[in-house]
Amino acid sequence: MTETWDDINEQVKADWKADTTPFERVYEIIEQTHEGQSAAEIADHALVSEPTARRHCKSLVNTGFAETDQDGQTTLYKRNSDRVLMSRIRELREEATRTELLDGIKDMKAEIRRYEDRYEVVSPEELAQQLDADETEGWDDLSAWRTTRQNLAVAHAALAYDEASHQLAV
Incomplete structure (x- = not known):
């Protein structure tokens, strides 16, 4: 049964990737992020490269949709609670x-x-x-x-x- 679920999950990911742009996927992940996530984590969830995630996260911060926190030297991104x-x-x-x-x-x-x-x-x-x-x-x-x-x-x-x-x- 696990194999069937893995196949379904992979198909859902493939469909999401085919139906959306990288920016839309990063936006959706940020929209659901209450606690900060690194660009690498967002990239993994959004099915994009880390540089692409970082670029789109910075754009979302510049527009006020997202905000940042620091964890040491790592920038964490999350939706703007205000x-x-x-x-x-x-x-x-x-x-x-x-x-x-x-x-x-x-x-x-x-x-x-x-x-x-x-x-x-x-x-x-x-x-x-x-x-x-x-x-x-x-x-x-x-x-x-x-x-x-x-x-x-x-x-x-x-x-x-x-x-x-x-x-x-x-």
């Missing part, structure tokens, strides 16, 4: 009305209060310190709480961005 955040804020602002944002914020605050009351803690970090490794439901709630908290922050930012945009237009 750009991702601003994209989420703009997307939410365009998809939701002010009333929908306010209602969503109210609902998320209520959900967070339910977690606080249920576990008698004030943060997901405090909950993590109290959970045993085998408490599946608690860990699921912890993950959902963190996600809700992140979404709440983005919703607040979208609301503030919307307000600032209206004020600047006046």
Whole structure:
């Protein structure tokens, strides 16, 4: 069975390489990179040479899509987290009305209060310190709480961005 999967994986890689440019493949890898990767690692994943990966990574850094970190003398590339955040804020602002944002914020605050009351803690970090490794439901709630908290922050930012945009237009 492993041989069949290896054949399928190789075919998928070959199809991806045939259907995309080297730049598109590097872009896709960077888009999925939260932790920095070297040009060699990106090249391996993107099915390009290391110089090609480095050239495209530098272009993505110059356009603001990617950012760099240093690990000794090695440059690590990853997607620009500020750009991702601003994209989420703009997307939410365009998809939701002010009333929908306010209602969503109210609902998320209520959900967070339910977690606080249920576990008698004030943060997901405090909950993590109290959970045993085998408490599946608690860990699921912890993950959902963190996600809700992140979404709440983005919703607040979208609301503030919307307000600032209206004020600047006046």
